[in-house]
Amino acid sequence: MIIFGTKGRSIKMDSGEFHCPNCNTQRTYNKKYVQDWFTLYFIPTFPVGSKKNDKKYIIYSVKGLIKLSINDCLDKKKIIVSEIENQINNSKRRDYKGNYGDSFGNSLAHISDFDFKDGSTIRVWCSEWDHSNEKVKNYLYENSLSVNLSSKEQVDFVQNEGYNK
Numbered sequence: 439m440i441i442f443g444t445k446g447r448s449i450k451m452d453s454g455e456f457h458c459p460n461c462n463t464q465r466t467y468n469k470k471y472v473q474d475w476f477t478l479y480f481i482p483t484f485p486v487g488s489k490k491n492d493k494k495y496i497i498y499s500v501k502g503l504i505k506l507s508i509n510d511c512l513d514k515k516k517i518i519v520s521e522i523e524n525q526i527n528n529s530k531r532r533d534y535k536g537n538y539g540d541s542f543g544n545s546l547a548h549i550s551d552f553d554f555k556d557g558s559t560i561r562v563w564c565s566e567w568d569h570s571n572e573k574v575k576n577y578l579y580e581n582s583l584s585v586n587l588s589s590k591e592q593v594d595f596v597q598n599e600g601y602n603k
Contacts, residue, residue, distance in 0.1 A: 446472040447482060466498060466595065498592035503584045511564035511583045512548060518562050518585065519550045529554050543571030545579075557590030 452469040475482035506514065523531065529552040536547045545568040552560040563586075567579040588596075 443477050444474045445477050445482060447475050449473055466592075498595075499586060499588040501584060501586040503582050505580045505582045506564075508564060508566045508581045511566075511581060514583055515548065515550065515562055515564050518583075522552055522560060522562070526552065526560075529560070541573055543568035543574065545571065545574060557593055559586075559588045559593055561586045561588070 448470045449472075450468055450470050453467060455464045455466055457463075458465045519531075532549075532551045532553065534549055534551075536549055538545045538547065546566045547563045548566065549561060549563040552562075561584075563584050565579070565582050565584065567574045567581055569575065
């Protein structure tokens with residue numbers, strides 16, 4: 439028995455960066471189109487038909503932030519983490535504290551990561567800024583609660599390219 443069919447494959451056309459007004463950082467985007475391919479035993483063999491433009495941008499990461507006192511932040515973080523655990527059971531949870539490097543004094547991030555088998559992540563964290571630090575004062579950082587959802591592509595970029603020196 440011969441098994442054949444077609445399947446759409448996404449092909450990258452363009453990529454770049456844009457300024458996200460919500461998180462106030464540069465973010466990456468990819469523009470792709472979909473091309474149908476003839477498959478033989480589920481293996482794409484050759485393209486068929488015409489290219490289909492996909493005018494949608496792919497969002498690799500979404501982040502929300504709210505300014506809170508550190509105590510309110512930690513309380514709210516517990517609630518959010520508990521809700522994620524109750525709703526999603528196919529992830530591995532890691533809790534830890536991270537610092538922002540020596541240049542930010544004793545600033546801390548209280549982090550809960552939910553890692554998924556597909557490489558994507560949900561991160562919930564409270565930023566506790568050292569307000570006696572000059573750099574923190576200059577940037578006007580405030581204690582806050584953040585929730586970030588990142589695709590595997592975003593996680594890979596940050597781990598392998600984003601902070602390369």
